[in-house]
Amino acid sequence: MKPYRILFCFFFLLLAIYSCGPDPDMRFSEQGREVPLFASDNAYQYIGEQLNFGPRVPNSEGHQQAIQYFNDHFREKAGNRAVYIQSFETEVYGDTLNLYNLVAAFGTEHSDRILLAAHWDTRPRAEEDPNDPDSPIPGADDGASGVAVLMELANIFAENELPIGVDIILFDGEDYGVPEDLDNYFLGSRYWSNNPPVPGYSPRFGILLDMVGGQNATFLKEGYSMQYAPRLVDEVWSIAEEFGHGYLFVDERGGRIADDHMIVNQKTGIPMINIIHHSIGPTGQVRFPPYWHTHDDDIDIIDQDVLQAVGDVLLELIYNRIPN
Numbered sequence: 001m002k003p004y005r006i007l008f009c010f011f012f013l014l015l016a017i018y019s020c021g022p023d024p025d026m027r028f029s030e031q032g033r034e035v036p037l038f039a040s041d042n043a044y045q046y047i048g049e050q051l052n053f054g055p056r057v058p059n060s061e062g063h064q065q066a067i068q069y070f071n072d073h074f075r076e077k078a079g080n081r082a083v084y085i086q087s088f089e090t091e092v093y094g095d096t097l098n099l100y101n102l103v104a105a106f107g108t109e110h111s112d113r114i115l116l117a118a119h120w121d122t123r124p125r126a127e128e129d130p131n132d133p134d135s136p137i138p139g140a141d142d143g144a145s146g147v148a149v150l151m152e153l154a155n156i157f158a159e160n161e162l163p164i165g166v167d168i169i170l171f172d173g174e175d176y177g178v179p180e181d182l183d184n185y186f187l188g189s190r191y192w193s194n195n196p197p198v199p200g201y202s203p204r205f206g207i208l209l210d211m212v213g214g215q216n217a218t219f220l221k222e223g224y225s226m227q228y229a230p231r232l233v234d235e236v237w238s239i240a241e242e243f244g245h246g247y248l249f250v251d252e253r254g255g256r257i258a259d260d261h262m263i264v265n266q267k268t269g270i271p272m273i274n275i276i277h278h279s280i281g282p283t284g285q286v287r288f289p290p291y292w293h294t295h296d297d298d299i300d301i302i303d304q305d306v307l308q309a310v311g312d313v314l315l316e317l318i319y320n321r322i323p324n
Contacts, residue, residue, distance in 0.1 A: 026204060026205055026229065026231045026232050026235075026271070027231075027323060028231075028235040028317075028321045028322065028323075029321065029323060030320060030321065031163070031320050031321065031322070031323065032320070033163060033319050033320045034319070035315050035316055035319040035320050036156050036159070036160040036315060036319065037315075038152060038153075038156070038308060038311030038312055038314075038315055039152060039155075039311075040152075040304045040305070040307040040308035040311060041304065042151075042152045042155065043145075043148040043149050043151070043152045043213070043304075043307045043311065044148070044213075044302060044304050044307060046144075046147070046148035046151045046152065047140055047144045047145060047148045047213065047299065047302055048299055049069065050066060050069075050120075050139075050143075050144040050147065050148070051138055051139075051140060051144060051298070051299055053065045053066045053069070054138075055122045055123075055124070055136035055137065055138065055139065056120060056121050056122045056139065056143065057121065057122055057123075057124040057136045058097040058098065058099055058121060058124075058172065058173060058176065059095070059097055059098060060136075063121065066120060067085070067100045067102065067120075067172075070102050070120065070147070070151075070170055071083065071085060071102065073151055073154065074102060074104040074151075074154055074168070077104070077106075077154040077155060077157070077158040078104045078105060078106055078154065078157075078158065082104060082105040082106070082108055083102070083103070083104045083105075084102075084103045084104075084197055085100050085101070085102055085103075086100065086101040086102075086103060086191070086192060086195070086197060087099070087100050088100075088101075088191050088195075090173070090187055090191070092176055092177075092184050092187070093178075093184070097173065097176070097187070099121075099172040099173045099187055099188060099191070100172050100188075101169060101170065101171055101172055101188045101191065101192050102120075102168075102169070102170040103167065103168070103169050103192075103197060104154065104167070104168045104169075105165065105166075105167050105168075106154070106157040106158070106162060106165065106166045106167070106168070107157065107161075107162035107163075107164060107165040107166055108165065109165075110162065110163075110164055110165035111165070112164050112165060112204065112324075113164065113165040113166070113167055113201075113203040113204065114164055114165070114166055114167070114203050114204050114205055114206065114207075114318070114322070115166075115167050115168075115169065115203045115205070115206035115207070115270065115272070116150055116153065116166060116167070116168050116169070116206070116207050116209070116314070117150075117168070117169040117170070117171060117189075117206060117207070117208050117209070117260060117261075117264075117272075118143075118146025118147045118149070118150055118170060118171070118208065118209045118210065119143055119146070119147075119170070119171045119172070119173075119174030119175065119188065119189075119210065119260060120143060120144075120147045120170040120171070120172060121139075121143060121172050121173055121174055121175055121176070121188075122136055122137055122138070122139030122142070122143045122144075122175065123136060123137045123139065123142065123143075123175040123176075123293055124136045124175075124176060125137075125178075125293075126293055126294050126295055127178075127179065127293055128292060128293040128294050129293070129294035129295050129296075131295075132295060135295070137293060137294065137295060137297050138295065138297055138298045138299075139297055140213070140214075140297050140298050140299050140301060140302050141211045141212075141213050141214040141277070141289070141291070141297055141301060141302065142175070142210070142211050142292065142293070142297055143174075143175070144213075145209070145211060145212050145213030145214070145302065145307065146208075146209030146210055146211070146212050146213075147170060148213070148307070149209055149212060149213075149307060149310055149311055149314070150168050150170070150209065152311060153166075153168070153311070153314065153315070154168060156315065160319075162318070162319075163318075163319060163322065163324065164204075164318065164322050164324075165203075166318065167203065169192065171186075171188035171189045171192065171260050172187065172188035173186070173187025173188045173191075174186055174187070174188060174189070174259075174260055182258055185258070186258075186259070186260050186262075186263045188260070189260035189263040189264055190263055190267070192264075193263055193264055193267035193268050194267060196268070201268075201270075202270070203270060204322075205229055205232050205270070205271045205272065205273070206261065206264060206270050206271070206272030206273070207232075207236070207272065207273055207274075207275065207314070208259060208260050208261040208264075208272060208273065208274045208275070208276075209275055209310065210259055210260075210274060210275070210276040210277075211276055211277040211278075211288075211289070211292075212275055212276075212277065212306065212307070212310045213302045213303060213304075213306050213307045213310075214277050214289050214291070214301050214302065214303060214306065215289075215301050215302075215303045215306075216289070216303075217248055217277045217289075217303065217306045218248065218250050218277060218278070218279050219237075219240075219248055219249045219250065219254075219275050219276065219277060220250050220252050220253065220254025220255070220278060220279065220280065221233050221237060221251070221252065221253050221254050222254045222255065222256070222257050222273070222274045222275075222276060222278070223253070223254060223255055223256030223257070224256050224257065224258075224259075224261065224262050224265065224274065225261065225272075225273035225274050226253065227256075228261075228265045228271045228272065228273070229271035229272065229273050232271065232273050233273050235317065235321060236249070236273070236275070236313060236317060237249045237251055239313050239316050239317055239321065240309065240313045243309070243312055243313060243316070245309040245312070245313065248306060248309050249309075249313070252280075254278055254279075254280060254286075255278060255280055255284075255285075255286035256286075257274060257276060257278060257286060259274050259276065260274075261273060261274040262274075275310065277289055289301075
Protein backbone atom coordinates (compact mmCIF):
# COMPACT_ATOMS: atom_id res chain seq x y z
CA MET A 1 0.00 0.00 0.00
CA LYS A 2 1.40 3.40 -0.97
CA PRO A 3 -1.13 5.93 0.31
CA TYR A 4 0.75 9.05 -0.81
CA ARG A 5 0.86 8.09 -4.47
CA ILE A 6 -2.55 9.52 -5.19
CA LEU A 7 -2.51 12.30 -2.56
CA PHE A 8 -2.09 15.15 -5.04
CA CYS A 9 -4.85 13.87 -7.32
CA PHE A 10 -7.12 13.30 -4.35
CA PHE A 11 -6.63 16.86 -3.07
CA PHE A 12 -7.20 18.32 -6.54
CA LEU A 13 -10.40 16.33 -6.98
CA LEU A 14 -11.87 17.15 -3.59
CA LEU A 15 -10.96 20.83 -3.69
CA ALA A 16 -13.03 21.03 -6.85
CA ILE A 17 -15.88 19.11 -5.22
CA TYR A 18 -15.97 21.31 -2.13
CA SER A 19 -15.44 24.68 -3.78
CA CYS A 20 -19.10 25.51 -3.14
CA GLY A 21 -20.47 25.31 0.40
CA PRO A 22 -23.69 23.31 0.81
CA ASP A 23 -26.88 24.59 2.37
CA PRO A 24 -26.38 24.01 6.12
CA ASP A 25 -30.11 23.56 6.80
CA MET A 26 -31.37 20.01 7.12
CA ARG A 27 -34.72 19.80 5.43
CA PHE A 28 -36.16 16.44 4.44
CA SER A 29 -39.10 15.38 2.32
CA GLU A 30 -39.96 12.54 -0.04
CA GLN A 31 -38.49 13.20 -3.47
CA GLY A 32 -40.08 10.42 -5.52
CA ARG A 33 -36.71 8.95 -6.43
CA GLU A 34 -36.03 5.25 -6.89
CA VAL A 35 -34.15 3.72 -3.97
CA PRO A 36 -31.79 0.80 -4.59
CA LEU A 37 -31.91 -2.33 -2.47
CA PHE A 38 -29.52 -3.14 0.37
CA ALA A 39 -28.06 -6.66 0.44
CA SER A 40 -27.54 -7.65 4.07
CA ASP A 41 -26.01 -10.97 3.01
CA ASN A 42 -23.11 -8.99 1.51
CA ALA A 43 -22.70 -7.01 4.72
CA TYR A 44 -22.76 -10.21 6.76
CA GLN A 45 -20.05 -11.66 4.52
CA TYR A 46 -17.92 -8.54 4.99
CA ILE A 47 -18.13 -8.96 8.77
CA GLY A 48 -16.88 -12.52 8.44
CA GLU A 49 -14.02 -11.44 6.20
CA GLN A 50 -12.92 -8.83 8.72
CA LEU A 51 -13.01 -11.40 11.52
CA ASN A 52 -10.80 -13.70 9.46
CA PHE A 53 -7.96 -11.20 9.97
CA GLY A 54 -8.28 -11.62 13.73
CA PRO A 55 -8.46 -8.61 16.03
CA ARG A 56 -7.71 -5.38 14.16
CA VAL A 57 -5.65 -3.83 16.93
CA PRO A 58 -3.18 -1.11 15.87
CA ASN A 59 0.30 -2.43 15.02
CA SER A 60 -0.95 -6.02 14.67
CA GLU A 61 -0.77 -8.16 11.55
CA GLY A 62 -4.57 -8.27 11.40
CA HIS A 63 -4.66 -4.47 11.46
CA GLN A 64 -2.31 -4.25 8.46
CA GLN A 65 -4.24 -6.89 6.53
CA ALA A 66 -7.55 -5.18 7.22
CA ILE A 67 -6.54 -1.73 5.99
CA GLN A 68 -5.26 -3.26 2.76
CA TYR A 69 -8.57 -5.13 2.40
CA PHE A 70 -10.56 -1.91 2.88
CA ASN A 71 -8.27 -0.02 0.55
CA ASP A 72 -8.78 -2.60 -2.19
CA HIS A 73 -12.55 -2.64 -1.75
CA PHE A 74 -13.11 1.10 -1.81
CA ARG A 75 -10.68 1.71 -4.68
CA GLU A 76 -12.57 -0.85 -6.72
CA LYS A 77 -15.89 0.88 -5.97
CA ALA A 78 -14.95 4.58 -5.91
CA GLY A 79 -11.89 4.63 -8.17
CA ASN A 80 -8.25 5.22 -7.28
CA ARG A 81 -8.45 9.00 -7.41
CA ALA A 82 -11.37 9.12 -4.96
CA VAL A 83 -9.78 7.11 -2.12
CA TYR A 84 -7.16 8.38 0.28
CA ILE A 85 -5.38 6.69 3.20
CA GLN A 86 -4.59 9.23 5.91
CA SER A 87 -1.71 7.61 7.82
CA PHE A 88 -0.32 8.98 11.07
CA GLU A 89 1.55 7.99 14.21
CA THR A 90 0.68 8.68 17.82
CA GLU A 91 2.12 7.55 21.13
CA VAL A 92 -0.26 5.91 23.60
CA TYR A 93 0.79 4.29 26.88
CA GLY A 94 4.42 4.28 25.75
CA ASP A 95 3.72 2.60 22.39
CA THR A 96 3.97 4.30 19.00
CA LEU A 97 0.88 3.35 17.03
CA ASN A 98 0.73 3.35 13.24
CA LEU A 99 -2.83 4.34 12.35
CA TYR A 100 -4.81 4.77 9.14
CA ASN A 101 -8.04 6.59 8.34
CA LEU A 102 -9.59 5.71 4.99
CA VAL A 103 -11.57 8.34 3.06
CA ALA A 104 -13.61 7.45 -0.05
CA ALA A 105 -15.64 9.93 -2.10
CA PHE A 106 -18.72 8.93 -4.13
CA GLY A 107 -20.79 11.15 -6.39
CA THR A 108 -17.81 13.40 -6.97
CA GLU A 109 -19.78 15.52 -9.45
CA HIS A 110 -21.77 16.94 -6.50
CA SER A 111 -20.42 19.80 -4.40
CA ASP A 112 -23.25 19.17 -1.92
CA ARG A 113 -22.03 16.35 0.36
CA ILE A 114 -22.88 14.19 3.36
CA LEU A 115 -20.58 12.06 5.51
CA LEU A 116 -20.93 8.43 6.64
CA ALA A 117 -18.44 6.92 9.08
CA ALA A 118 -17.55 3.95 11.27
CA HIS A 119 -14.46 2.84 13.19
CA TRP A 120 -12.59 -0.18 11.87
CA ASP A 121 -10.16 -0.99 14.69
CA THR A 122 -10.96 -3.42 17.51
CA ARG A 123 -10.45 -3.12 21.23
CA PRO A 124 -7.06 -4.40 22.45
CA ARG A 125 -8.51 -5.69 25.71
CA ALA A 126 -11.75 -7.34 26.86
CA GLU A 127 -12.12 -5.76 30.28
CA GLU A 128 -15.80 -6.77 30.50
CA ASP A 129 -14.99 -10.46 29.97
CA PRO A 130 -14.73 -12.35 33.26
CA ASN A 131 -12.59 -15.13 31.81
CA ASP A 132 -10.01 -13.37 29.62
CA PRO A 133 -9.99 -9.61 30.17
CA ASP A 134 -6.52 -8.94 28.76
CA SER A 135 -6.87 -10.28 25.20
CA PRO A 136 -8.27 -8.31 22.24
CA ILE A 137 -11.90 -8.82 21.22
CA PRO A 138 -13.04 -10.15 17.82
CA GLY A 139 -15.15 -7.01 17.25
CA ALA A 140 -17.93 -8.43 15.07
CA ASP A 141 -20.42 -5.76 16.12
CA ASP A 142 -18.10 -3.22 17.74
CA GLY A 143 -16.25 -2.20 14.64
CA ALA A 144 -16.92 -4.69 11.86
CA SER A 145 -20.70 -4.21 11.56
CA GLY A 146 -20.58 -0.48 10.79
CA VAL A 147 -17.75 -0.97 8.33
CA ALA A 148 -19.61 -3.82 6.63
CA VAL A 149 -22.70 -1.66 6.11
CA LEU A 150 -20.53 1.05 4.56
CA MET A 151 -18.82 -1.49 2.30
CA GLU A 152 -22.20 -2.63 0.96
CA LEU A 153 -23.29 1.00 0.54
CA ALA A 154 -20.14 1.53 -1.52
CA ASN A 155 -21.24 -1.31 -3.81
CA ILE A 156 -24.58 0.43 -4.26
CA PHE A 157 -23.15 3.90 -4.77
CA ALA A 158 -20.86 2.52 -7.49
CA GLU A 159 -23.83 1.15 -9.45
CA ASN A 160 -26.60 3.70 -8.73
CA GLU A 161 -26.26 7.42 -9.42
CA LEU A 162 -26.36 9.47 -6.24
CA PRO A 163 -28.50 12.61 -5.82
CA ILE A 164 -25.88 14.03 -3.41
CA GLY A 165 -22.20 13.42 -2.82
CA VAL A 166 -21.35 10.89 -0.12
CA ASP A 167 -18.01 10.63 1.65
CA ILE A 168 -17.21 7.50 3.64
CA ILE A 169 -14.62 7.60 6.40
CA LEU A 170 -13.28 4.60 8.28
CA PHE A 171 -11.73 5.91 11.50
CA ASP A 172 -8.86 4.06 13.14
CA GLY A 173 -7.94 3.98 16.82
CA GLU A 174 -11.43 4.59 18.19
CA ASP A 175 -11.25 1.93 20.88
CA TYR A 176 -7.66 2.00 22.16
CA GLY A 177 -8.06 3.83 25.45
CA VAL A 178 -8.57 2.32 28.88
CA PRO A 179 -11.79 3.06 30.78
CA GLU A 180 -12.05 6.62 32.14
CA ASP A 181 -9.27 7.82 29.80
CA LEU A 182 -11.18 9.44 26.94
CA ASP A 183 -8.07 11.28 25.72
CA ASN A 184 -6.77 8.03 24.22
CA TYR A 185 -10.00 7.01 22.52
CA PHE A 186 -11.15 8.31 19.12
CA LEU A 187 -7.59 8.70 17.83
CA GLY A 188 -8.56 8.59 14.16
CA SER A 189 -11.42 11.06 14.34
CA ARG A 190 -9.29 13.43 16.43
CA TYR A 191 -6.52 13.34 13.83
CA TRP A 192 -8.90 13.70 10.88
CA SER A 193 -10.71 16.61 12.54
CA ASN A 194 -7.45 18.41 13.34
CA ASN A 195 -5.86 17.60 9.96
CA PRO A 196 -8.66 17.67 7.38
CA PRO A 197 -7.48 16.32 4.01
CA VAL A 198 -9.57 19.09 2.43
CA PRO A 199 -9.53 22.40 4.33
CA GLY A 200 -12.98 23.87 4.75
CA TYR A 201 -14.77 20.57 4.24
CA SER A 202 -18.41 21.26 5.13
CA PRO A 203 -20.91 18.48 4.39
CA ARG A 204 -24.58 18.94 5.26
CA PHE A 205 -24.31 16.36 8.02
CA GLY A 206 -22.65 13.15 9.12
CA ILE A 207 -23.86 9.79 10.40
CA LEU A 208 -21.71 7.46 12.49
CA LEU A 209 -22.46 3.73 12.60
CA ASP A 210 -21.25 1.94 15.74
CA MET A 211 -22.54 -1.51 16.76
CA VAL A 212 -25.28 -1.74 14.13
CA GLY A 213 -25.52 -5.51 13.61
CA GLY A 214 -26.02 -7.19 16.95
CA GLN A 215 -28.84 -9.35 18.24
CA ASN A 216 -31.65 -7.62 20.14
CA ALA A 217 -30.41 -4.24 19.02
CA THR A 218 -32.04 -1.05 20.25
CA PHE A 219 -31.05 2.26 18.73
CA LEU A 220 -32.16 5.03 21.06
CA LYS A 221 -31.84 8.71 20.12
CA GLU A 222 -28.35 9.29 21.45
CA GLY A 223 -27.88 12.46 23.51
CA TYR A 224 -25.07 14.24 21.66
CA SER A 225 -26.84 13.48 18.38
CA MET A 226 -29.97 15.19 19.68
CA GLN A 227 -27.87 18.15 20.78
CA TYR A 228 -26.11 18.68 17.46
CA ALA A 229 -28.61 17.47 14.83
CA PRO A 230 -32.07 16.72 16.26
CA ARG A 231 -33.85 17.16 12.92
CA LEU A 232 -31.62 14.56 11.32
CA VAL A 233 -32.18 12.14 14.20
CA ASP A 234 -35.94 12.59 13.94
CA GLU A 235 -35.88 12.01 10.18
CA VAL A 236 -33.83 8.82 10.44
CA TRP A 237 -36.04 7.42 13.21
CA SER A 238 -39.19 8.46 11.29
CA ILE A 239 -38.03 6.57 8.21
CA ALA A 240 -37.32 3.52 10.37
CA GLU A 241 -40.84 3.65 11.80
CA GLU A 242 -42.35 3.92 8.31
CA PHE A 243 -40.35 0.87 7.22
CA GLY A 244 -41.48 -1.23 10.18
CA HIS A 245 -38.17 -0.93 12.05
CA GLY A 246 -39.49 1.05 15.00
CA TYR A 247 -38.71 -1.86 17.32
CA LEU A 248 -35.02 -1.22 16.53
CA PHE A 249 -34.99 2.56 16.14
CA VAL A 250 -36.84 3.24 19.37
CA ASP A 251 -38.41 6.69 19.66
CA GLU A 252 -36.89 7.39 23.06
CA ARG A 253 -34.09 9.62 24.27
CA GLY A 254 -30.90 7.66 24.86
CA GLY A 255 -27.73 8.42 26.75
CA ARG A 256 -24.92 10.80 25.86
CA ILE A 257 -22.24 8.52 24.45
CA ALA A 258 -18.71 9.73 23.83
CA ASP A 259 -17.81 8.47 20.36
CA ASP A 260 -16.25 9.63 17.09
CA HIS A 261 -19.28 11.79 16.27
CA MET A 262 -18.74 13.83 19.43
CA ILE A 263 -15.15 14.60 18.38
CA VAL A 264 -16.21 15.58 14.85
CA ASN A 265 -19.00 17.80 16.19
CA GLN A 266 -16.76 19.57 18.69
CA LYS A 267 -13.71 20.04 16.50
CA THR A 268 -15.23 20.75 13.07
CA GLY A 269 -18.80 21.89 13.67
CA ILE A 270 -20.12 19.26 11.27
CA PRO A 271 -23.50 18.13 12.68
CA MET A 272 -23.07 14.40 13.12
CA ILE A 273 -25.29 11.77 14.73
CA ASN A 274 -24.59 8.29 16.05
CA ILE A 275 -26.62 5.15 15.39
CA ILE A 276 -25.45 2.92 18.23
CA HIS A 277 -26.89 -0.06 20.10
CA HIS A 278 -27.51 0.92 23.70
CA SER A 279 -30.19 1.15 26.37
CA ILE A 280 -30.80 3.06 29.58
CA GLY A 281 -30.68 1.32 32.93
CA PRO A 282 -33.08 1.86 35.82
CA THR A 283 -30.93 4.58 37.35
CA GLY A 284 -30.37 6.38 34.04
CA GLN A 285 -26.99 4.88 33.20
CA VAL A 286 -26.03 3.90 29.63
CA ARG A 287 -25.96 0.14 29.11
CA PHE A 288 -24.37 -1.64 26.17
CA PRO A 289 -25.21 -5.17 24.98
CA PRO A 290 -23.94 -8.09 27.09
CA TYR A 291 -21.25 -9.02 24.56
CA TRP A 292 -19.76 -5.49 24.58
CA HIS A 293 -16.00 -5.54 25.19
CA THR A 294 -16.01 -9.32 25.65
CA HIS A 295 -14.93 -12.24 23.51
CA ASP A 296 -18.59 -12.97 22.77
CA ASP A 297 -18.57 -10.09 20.26
CA ASP A 298 -18.15 -12.62 17.47
CA ILE A 299 -20.10 -13.65 14.39
CA ASP A 300 -22.67 -15.60 16.40
CA ILE A 301 -24.20 -12.41 17.82
CA ILE A 302 -24.69 -10.78 14.40
CA ASP A 303 -28.30 -10.47 13.23
CA GLN A 304 -28.64 -10.04 9.48
CA ASP A 305 -32.10 -8.48 9.91
CA VAL A 306 -30.57 -5.65 11.93
CA LEU A 307 -28.00 -5.00 9.20
CA GLN A 308 -30.83 -4.97 6.66
CA ALA A 309 -32.86 -2.44 8.64
CA VAL A 310 -29.92 -0.05 9.00
CA GLY A 311 -29.11 -0.31 5.30
CA ASP A 312 -32.74 0.22 4.29
CA VAL A 313 -33.06 3.36 6.39
CA LEU A 314 -29.82 4.90 5.17
CA LEU A 315 -30.60 4.27 1.52
CA GLU A 316 -34.07 5.81 1.84
CA LEU A 317 -32.57 8.87 3.50
CA ILE A 318 -29.80 9.32 0.96
CA TYR A 319 -31.68 8.57 -2.24
CA ASN A 320 -35.18 9.83 -1.47
CA ARG A 321 -35.37 12.29 1.43
CA ILE A 322 -32.65 14.90 0.80
CA PRO A 323 -33.88 17.79 -1.44
CA ASN A 324 -31.56 19.15 -4.09
